Amino acid sequence: MSTGRLExxxxxxxxxxxxxxxxxxxxxxxxxxxxxxxxxxxxxxxGLPKPTDWELTTEPVPxxxxxxxxxxxxxxxxxxxxxxxxNAGASYIEPVQIGAVMRAGAIGCVTASExxxxxxxxxxxxxxxVQEFARSDGAGVVKLDPSLAPLPTYLGALGATxxxxxxxxxxxxxxxxxxxxxxxxxxxAVGSVAGQIAKLKGCRxxxxxGGQAKCxxxxxxxxxxxxxxxxxxxxxxxxxxxxxxxxxxxFDNVGGDILDAALTRLARGARIVICGAxxxxxxxxxxxxPANYLSLLVxxxxxxxxxxxxxxxxxxxxxxxxxxWLAEGKLVSREHVVTGSVADFPETLLMLFNGENTGxxxxxxxxxx
Amino acid sequence: MSTGRLExxxxxxxxxxxxxxxxxxxxxxxxxxxxxxxxxxxxxxxGLPKPTDWELTTEPVPxxxxxxxxxxxxxxxxxxxxxxxxNAGASYIEPVQIGAVMRAGAIGCVTASExxxxxxxxxxxxxxxVQEFARSDGAGVVKLDPSLAPLPTYLGALGATxxxxxxxxxxxxxxxxxxxxxxxxxxxAVGSVAGQIAKLKGCRxxxxxGGQAKCxxxxxxxxxxxxxxxxxxxxxxxxxxxxxxxxxxxFDNVGGDILDAALTRLARGARIVICGAxxxxxxxxxxxxPANYLSLLVxxxxxxxxxxxxxxxxxxxxxxxxxxWLAEGKLVSREHVVTGSVADFPETLLMLFNGENTGxxxxxxxxxx
Numbered sequence: 001m002s003t004g005r006l007e008x009x010x011x012x013x014x015x016x017x018x019x020x021x022x023x024x025x026x027x028x029x030x031x032x033x034x035x036x037x038x039x040x041x042x043x044x045x046x047g048l049p050k051p052t053d054w055e056l057t058t059e060p061v062p063x064x065x066x067x068x069x070x071x072x073x074x075x076x077x078x079x080x081x082x083x084x085x086x087n088a089g090a091s092y093i094e095p096v097q098i099g100a101v102m103r104a105g106a107i108g109c110v111t112a113s114e115x116x117x118x119x120x121x122x123x124x125x126x127x128x129x130v131q132e133f134a135r136s137d138g139a140g141v142v143k144l145d146p147s148l149a150p151l152p153t154y155l156g157a158l159g160a161t162x163x164x165x166x167x168x169x170x171x172x173x174x175x176x177x178x179x180x181x182x183x184x185x186x187x188x189a190v191g192s193v194a195g196q197i198a199k200l201k202g203c204r205x206x207x208x209x210g211g212q213a214k215c216x217x218x219x220x221x222x223x224x225x226x227x228x229x230x231x232x233x234x235x236x237x238x239x240x241x242x243x244x245x246x247x248x249x250x251f252d253n254v255g256g257d258i259l260d261a262a263l264t265r266l267a268r269g270a271r272i273v274i275c276g277a278x279x280x281x282x283x284x285x286x287x288x289x290p291a292n293y294l295s296l297l298v299x300x301x302x303x304x305x306x307x308x309x310x311x312x313x314x315x316x317x318x319x320x321x322x323x324x325w326l327a328e329g330k331l332v333s334r335e336h337v338v339t340g341s342v343a344d345f346p347e348t349l350l351m352l353f354n355g356e357n358t359g360x361x362x363x364x365x366x367x368x369x
Numbered sequence: 370m371s372t373g374r375l376e377x378x379x380x381x382x383x384x385x386x387x388x389x390x391x392x393x394x395x396x397x398x399x400x401x402x403x404x405x406x407x408x409x410x411x412x413x414x415x416g417l418p419k420p421t422d423w424e425l426t427t428e429p430v431p432x433x434x435x436x437x438x439x440x441x442x443x444x445x446x447x448x449x450x451x452x453x454x455x456n457a458g459a460s461y462i463e464p465v466q467i468g469a470v471m472r473a474g475a476i477g478c479v480t481a482s483e484x485x486x487x488x489x490x491x492x493x494x495x496x497x498x499v500q501e502f503a504r505s506d507g508a509g510v511v512k513l514d515p516s517l518a519p520l521p522t523y524l525g526a527l528g529a530t531x532x533x534x535x536x537x538x539x540x541x542x543x544x545x546x547x548x549x550x551x552x553x554x555x556x557x558a559v560g561s562v563a564g565q566i567a568k569l570k571g572c573r574x575x576x577x578x579g580g581q582a583k584c585x586x587x588x589x590x591x592x593x594x595x596x597x598x599x600x601x602x603x604x605x606x607x608x609x610x611x612x613x614x615x616x617x618x619x620f621d622n623v624g625g626d627i628l629d630a631a632l633t634r635l636a637r638g639a640r641i642v643i644c645g646a647x648x649x650x651x652x653x654x655x656x657x658x659p660a661n662y663l664s665l666l667v668x669x670x671x672x673x674x675x676x677x678x679x680x681x682x683x684x685x686x687x688x689x690x691x692x693x694w695l696a697e698g699k700l701v702s703r704e705h706v707v708t709g710s711v712a713d714f715p716e717t718l719l720m721l722f723n724g725e726n727t728g729x730x731x732x733x734x735x736x737x738x
Contacts, residue, residue, distance in 0.1 A: 287662075290662060294624075297644075297674030299674065307666060
């Protein structure tokens with residue numbers, strides 16, 4: 001195993017879609033680093049989040065108290081799950097409160113510390129939020145080694161999304177060599193890693209993604225056995241062709257019609273992992289349940305939900321194995337990096353729901369942005 | 370353990386609902402035993418089965434060939450699953466073909482035998498179909514001991530329905546002492562046994578059933594901790610009150626709104642067993658999937674389908690344990706016996722979907738009917 005710097009495939013895209021700040025209803029782009037620009041939630045969205053659901057606020061850059069440190073944030077993790085955090089009501093995590101800084105996983109560099117475990121210059125990951133600077137007592141914070149992998153990769157294959165794929169397939173679905181694994185949202189952050197892990201474990205892997213370019217990427221670059229373009233293919237028919245023995249494991253990131261199509265094609269004893277349901281997150285009508293759920297009975301199949309937090313005590317072990325695969329070139333981490341500032345967060349988030357990203361969506365922001 | 374005859378609680382009801390044969394569109398009641406009256410499927414129903422979906426046919430009473438025997442059927446098992454067997458399309462079992470005798474589990478007495486393993490007078494269970502006499506080579510046939518339990522009990526707690534409850538709770542859900550178990554269709558054949566097994570294993574058990582009489586029966590006669598009347602209670606609110614720590618195991622026989630209500634009240638790591646979905650079997654619109662299925666993710670829960678056939682190699686062991694519980698008075702098998710003839714089958718089947726039965730629905734028919 002090489003321990004040298006990994007060459008992740010990082011796509012750099014400058015500016016968020018659509019030219020921030022060109023229309024009056026957009027948030028003003030922060031221009032100064034002496035103050036801390038923050039994005040706060042001002043309303044619970046109905047459907048897709050609107051510009052008026054957010055507010056750009058400023059505060060003085062925080063000063064650490066004893067036992068604390070301050071981080072200058074350089075990269076924000078942009079995740080479909082964020083949409084769920086904006087809703088009222090109990091879920092696997094507390095909703096973001098109205099008026100609070102939007103929750104986000106982020107990477108940054110320690111700029112001031114009164115904490116014995118952290119020094120200026122340390123690179124760290126934590127739930128620092130959509131802001132330029134965060135104060136932390138170290139709870140839930142992980143130190144990163146930028147010599148081992150590019151920082152965005154710590155939000156991709158080596159981050160929560162990669163770990164979700166890892167534990168979802170290996171611990172929840174318990175994939176076995178020779179099984180047929182279908183992944184939806186396959187060109188997304190979790191799906192693209194999930195499909196590769198299944199290939200590494202000797203499975204036949206079919207990805208479902210939107211658009212021909214993503215499908216070509218899945219097969220040609222990531223080594224999927226086949227890809228189905230849900231925008232132009234008949235998914236049910238394509239699954240019938242691609243999974244003649246049925247689906248042993250379906251790793252679902254999207255819900256809706258695609259989940260229903262997969263349910264028609266299960267193998268006996270199939271396992272469905274419910275990782276997410278991006279097709280439903282912005283629904284203004286009630287979530288549509290899987291009409292074909294009685295296939296669980298017909299095929300003696302199971303459907304199980306997962307949240308990566310439950311595996312926190314094994315993150316280190318998993319990340320080390322994933323880092324090994326990256327170093328050996330067996331795993332490709334693709335990050336879709338948008339360069340901008342925290343003010344670009346609202347529009348960058350929408351890229352997820354428009355299917356504009358390939359791989360892990362990251363907003364590079366802050367002092368260097 | 371007593372080995373004497375068990376006093377099952379058998380409710381005897383004479384005649385099917387509504388006076389068979391009083392209107393011209395009803396099947397004619399068979400009156401002779403020299404011919405074999407049969408009920409055949411003539412059309413695939415849309416919604417509730419109609420009289421015109423059936424045909425009463427006659428054949429000579431069959432004569433056994435070498436290796437065969439003939440059974441005079443005395444009791445037909447009437448099951449919600451029958452509705453599924455009437456639909457076209459792949460399921461866990463082949464559909465009943467148009468023109469074929471309707472499939473049914475049944476009990477009867479051997480009247481003629483050219484099979485070395487069966488003699489006239491033997492009591493047997495098998496998939497003999499809705500007819501007065503069946504010819505069999507013994508495949509899938511089980512011999513019964515009428516001195517151990519009343520014959521209808523072999524279609525109830527000691528039959529496929531009781532075994533479904535047994536394996537569903539013990540093998541699929543793996544209930545543990547102290548857990549909260551919720552059973553829907555709790556006054557039905559499977560549900561009433563499931564709730565009692567969960568009580569035997571030290572669980573807190575809440576049943577959901579239709580109507581106050583059934584609810585009183587569940588609590589007063591079967592020892593459920595509580596019962597929710599879905600016809601008059603707010604099921605979601607009642608589950609919140611009755612399951613303050615959440616539902617650990619939900620054993621679902623009904624689907625629809627009640628499944629959705631249960632999904633809102635899961636405990637972390639809950640297991641849902643999908644045994645059936647009687648609320649959906651006669652739907653003329655597509656099955657409504659559980660809109661709250663993302664609770665599986667929130668609560669890290671699983672939903673698993675089961676079919677009792679998969680446990681066939683352990684039927685004997687399970688039935689022996691259940692017989693012990695019956696003998697010790699720890700388990701009550703209630704059969705709702707309608708006395709009539711095979712011609713009463715179509716109307717008797719509808720009782721299941723109207724919620725008219727309490728416990729296992731059985732049609733006592735044939736020569737003694």
